[in-house]
Amino acid sequence: MEASPNLTKPDSATPAPHRGSVPLEITQAYLTRARLLGVMSALGVVLAAVCVLAALFGTVRIDFVRALRQPSSPDHAILFAARLPRILMGAAVGATLAAVGAALQALVRNPLAEGSTLGISGGAAFGAILALVWSYHFGGGWALVPLAGFAAALVSTLAVYRLGQMHGRLEPFSLLLVGVIFNTFWSALILLVNSVVNLYQTRSILFWLVGSLEAPTYYEVAAVTAFGGGGLMWLLWHARDMNLLSLGDDSARDLGVEVDRVRRAIFIATSLMIGAAVSVSGMIGFVGLIVPHILRLAFGADHRLLLPASFVAGAAFLVAADLGARTLIAPAELPVGVITALCGGPFFIYLLRREGHRGIAV
Amino acid sequence: MLGALIAVLAHCAPLRAWPGQRIVSLAPSVTETLFAIGAGPEVVGVSQYCDYPPEVVKLPKVGSFLTPNMEAIVGLRPGLIIGLETSANAREIHALQRMGYRILLTNDDSLEGIEDGIRTIGEGTGHVRQALELLNSLHVRMRKVEERLKVVAPRKVLVVVGHNPLVAVGGGYLNQLLRMADCINIAAGFGVEWPRVGVEYVIAAAPEVILDGQMGSERAAPSGFWDRYPVIPAVRNHRIYGYDQNEMLRPGPRVGKTLQTLAALIHPEAFAATPLPLPLASPSAASTKGAEPR
Numbered sequence: 001m002e003a004s005p006n007l008t009k010p011d012s013a014t015p016a017p018h019r020g021s022v023p024l025e026i027t028q029a030y031l032t033r034a035r036l037l038g039v040m041s042a043l044g045v046v047l048a049a050v051c052v053l054a055a056l057f058g059t060v061r062i063d064f065v066r067a068l069r070q071p072s073s074p075d076h077a078i079l080f081a082a083r084l085p086r087i088l089m090g091a092a093v094g095a096t097l098a099a100v101g102a103a104l105q106a107l108v109r110n111p112l113a114e115g116s117t118l119g120i121s122g123g124a125a126f127g128a129i130l131a132l133v134w135s136y137h138f139g140g141g142w143a144l145v146p147l148a149g150f151a152a153a154l155v156s157t158l159a160v161y162r163l164g165q166m167h168g169r170l171e172p173f174s175l176l177l178v179g180v181i182f183n184t185f186w187s188a189l190i191l192l193v194n195s196v197v198n199l200y201q202t203r204s205i206l207f208w209l210v211g212s213l214e215a216p217t218y219y220e221v222a223a224v225t226a227f228g229g230g231g232l233m234w235l236l237w238h239a240r241d242m243n244l245l246s247l248g249d250d251s252a253r254d255l256g257v258e259v260d261r262v263r264r265a266i267f268i269a270t271s272l273m274i275g276a277a278v279s280v281s282g283m284i285g286f287v288g289l290i291v292p293h294i295l296r297l298a299f300g301a302d303h304r305l306l307l308p309a310s311f312v313a314g315a316a317f318l319v320a321a322d323l324g325a326r327t328l329i330a331p332a333e334l335p336v337g338v339i340t341a342l343c344g345g346p347f348f349i350y351l352l353r354r355e356g357h358r359g360i361a362v
Numbered sequence: 363m364l365g366a367l368i369a370v371l372a373h374c375a376p377l378r379a380w381p382g383q384r385i386v387s388l389a390p391s392v393t394e395t396l397f398a399i400g401a402g403p404e405v406v407g408v409s410q411y412c413d414y415p416p417e418v419v420k421l422p423k424v425g426s427f428l429t430p431n432m433e434a435i436v437g438l439r440p441g442l443i444i445g446l447e448t449s450a451n452a453r454e455i456h457a458l459q460r461m462g463y464r465i466l467l468t469n470d471d472s473l474e475g476i477e478d479g480i481r482t483i484g485e486g487t488g489h490v491r492q493a494l495e496l497l498n499s500l501h502v503r504m505r506k507v508e509e510r511l512k513v514v515a516p517r518k519v520l521v522v523v524g525h526n527p528l529v530a531v532g533g534g535y536l537n538q539l540l541r542m543a544d545c546i547n548i549a550a551g552f553g554v555e556w557p558r559v560g561v562e563y564v565i566a567a568a569p570e571v572i573l574d575g576q577m578g579s580e581r582a583a584p585s586g587f588w589d590r591y592p593v594i595p596a597v598r599n600h601r602i603y604g605y606d607q608n609e610m611l612r613p614g615p616r617v618g619k620t621l622q623t624l625a626a627l628i629h630p631e632a633f634a635a636t637p638l639p640l641p642l643a644s645p646s647a648a649s650t651k652g653a654e655p656r
Contacts, residue, residue, distance in 0.1 A: 059562040059566075060562050060563055074565050074593050076593070077591055077593035078565045078566060081561075081590055081593075082560070082565060082591070136576075201524075203523070203556075204524050204526055204527075207527050212526070212527055214526060214560070214561070215525070215526070215528065217590065326560060330563075331551075331552065331559065331560070331563045332552050333527070333558045333560045334558075335527070
């Protein structure tokens, strides 16, 4: 989107904190330690509140006194073996997807970028589905499916990375195109597998396409948290460079950014993060798109704030969406991906209509 | 290419009264019924999901009941096409009807539907006597199982189709079989045939036996999935069994055998030579709170 800077105000070419401030009438100063701490602690409170709510409510009502006092009671098992890992998994996956979205939007300078746009989550889903079919026929432990998903995400990343290079450089536009094509390609492969397996497996395959946080193990939670948290640190290291990248490659280069090296670093970090998230939860859409955009509108586009804020807000958003998935049609459950898309789609259109291109610009 | 040519030829000269009966079946339950009533030799094409009895594997495939392949069906010059009453294939069925083919539709969602289907297919193919014999033996077999179960108390059961998502049997003929097998299906109150149940709900409903199709047909294989929830009575007492989905989840003339399999897995004491004492019901206080099984 080379055109997007031109659509914004002329002074928006200066580093991003100004942007988005006008429509919300918030006077935004440059990022200070106090502002960073203020925003992050506010979001932290929101996340904590959402998590407490998600623990209080669920498919069934539980007695919290018994849950905490009697380790052998069903209430204890519901809280600690079913509800808590799910909340933690929602937080870890949501945080990872949202931070990845913010970073990828800066990487390709395109407001539509998110995990699935670069073909990585499609690859992960395909790997997971192959492993699923394999384990149905030949057996395999529970870890086979996430591991295969993660491996396939890395293979897909390498391919997109190779093919997205033009003249030895990682070009945002070709990267985006190759990614989108790869995602379509993976979807086609998934549908191909879906049409040759037996009737009962098609449901599990649909699960990977919509995404769900059902019945995670604590190992999976730990793995996603490690990749998500580690990836965030890596991205934060390059946050300043990401701010400069939004001025365009040439300007960034003039200001001393090693553009290609930074792009590569962001791409690898985000791939590892998405691979970990998708391999356990399927393709949960819209989190990586909507959370960074809302935060950019509210707090500006300085990635030193945007990345950690997306991380925390993404966690809160997905935990809240999963609370809806568990309770809206209880005792039956909805796939969480349905909730995120149902909330995310209309809200995104609303933002676009209200703020125009200025509001959505990266 | 050849199929298309044949389709065009067939369209030009509709073959309504083909000598000898050439039957195309669009669903596994229909195929099994046809073979069970002695119409097997007349079957010339089956759906891609049909794999029982073994001789159907060699027969030409004509797509599934979800997506019937028109060219393949027409190319087999069928005298009779038998499918299911589902909305998924309505377009194709209409097209075949317009082309003048004789079509029978059955419904295999419920036990009544399955029995009606056997009767309808028997009448439609001229195997009425065998169809009635089949129904009779089915009833005898079911009654024998019910007889055995007179001594047992009902058990709370969950029949899982897959883990991710956790989908269970909630309605349809399988739920009817579970009721006949003296089971309280904890997923029966959801109002849909294949409900998505959450782990929380399963823990609260405390099933005493879990039949898990995800595990394949290995009986009583330890499953890492359930081991995380030892508070569930079925997990604690190692009463989780795998089953063969192709066999168990298929409606048709084998439902009598399915009922017997279910009953023997869930109430083994009724089928042992010397009846075993019943295990005590788990006295978990919260177990009935969330569960309101039918």
